[in-house]
Amino acid sequence: MPKAYVNGVDIEYVAAGDPDGPPLLLIPGLGLQLTVWEPGFVDLLCERGFFVIRLDNRDSGLSTKLKGEPDLASVLGGDFSSVPYSIGEMADDAAVLLAHLGLEQVHVVGMSLGGMIAQSLAIRYPQLVASVCSIMSTTGDPSVGAPTDAAAGVLLQPAGSSREEAIVRSVEIGRTIGSPKYPAGDDVLRERAAAAYDRSYSPEGLARQLAAILSATDRTPALGHLRLPFLVIHGEDDPLVTLSGGEATARAVPGASLLTFPGMGHDLPPQLWDEITTAIAANTVTPSLA
Template identity: 55%
Template structure:
């Protein structure tokens, strides 16, 4: 893994595949490290012909933390007072933009999951020249009437963090048992290994709380999404308990010519059994870039 300066902070990142291949930037979600994009999935995407980049968002993993900002009070946030929020989604989008620039990349295909989808949308809005294609997975527009979590999902998301390794892993297991895809459950061993690896690499729960504050404090993107002109694929689990499928549907409705794939039995995770679906869908969306260019050339030529 490597580290670079971007947007005034430092971001930890890792790459897969041929550096000369088209770049594919993977943006992970709330409280998740780059490990959320499992190495096997990254390798499959690299094998499909991409230079894959995964990274830790600010306040996650090994990237810059904002501990001086403290832990936000959710009660205050839900009352509409955002004065104490240290950053918003637009800042995380600027981080992604800065990472591409730091790596010498003029543009990339961008894939975001959950909060990462929100960041990817914001990146496409703010820096359309840097986004070749957009894939928004299990995410939403920020509109208040779509993408609501179930009470159980919200409960595990906002539960107190563990006080030591074992209690933190136990909390992680409870969380993923609620959020995981009902048709593709993990074994106890798989979940324990995944949660344990994340804890051992970087356990900073206050960062997750600040990221959640960034989501709450950020405005609805719907009207700005309507102005996008980038090939877009939306993927959402029909059984997603954290971001209701209405969030994905609203995203696809807002972005012109966006394609929507609703996956039966998929919750709020990226199970191994669906990796082939994700890779095929992402690749197909990137090919729309060439198709759009060819259509534009034909139009210019009067064909």
């Protein structure tokens, strides 16, 4: 897969579909790699005519791993001095990558942290972003989208010190935050976890990304200035970014649409891929308010 040196870091990316089709950027979530967008999901978007670009955010996958260990306890207490970078800088990575690829305007889809990056990308580069789909994400307002105690607890457990420990921990996370109506079997969760570990394992990078989330400012006022097709997708049973985060995102953006799914948690169940990709495609042809 190709790599581009942008914004001071190497960003790994991969493209699929018709290069002459409308470009669509997929941004993964916290600690996740571009492979979280599974081939079947990507294929559905390609079948709808899109030129689909996936990237590894900085500090995940095969992109640059930075240095420095954030003091998450201090960050939670409001001291951001150990935070190495912001969500805005992660959005800058995406913007410079798109410029590197010669793309002047793209549709952007992001999940969880990726949704936050997609929102920031639209705020910082309004001429670059043609539409946004923010999936299982939130605005940065700490009063909405807060995780349940169980979800927060499993996410903050110590990282695995071996391959097997890391896989077991990942399976536990998947069980806790996944979709109750569409549960993935432990064999599927384990296979995904093993593949992710073997491609790249960086718990320190996850901590740095988490520090960027925890130190983010509320994007609500800036989201109110957006004038573009904006779709919010959220699981009604998401324990990690609870539904109020998606609802607040939709309220913040003028003309935004909100699509929620009963029984969906903090993942993308294959049973919903067709409906989700159909909604993404429809959003890209929604008239702008501008």
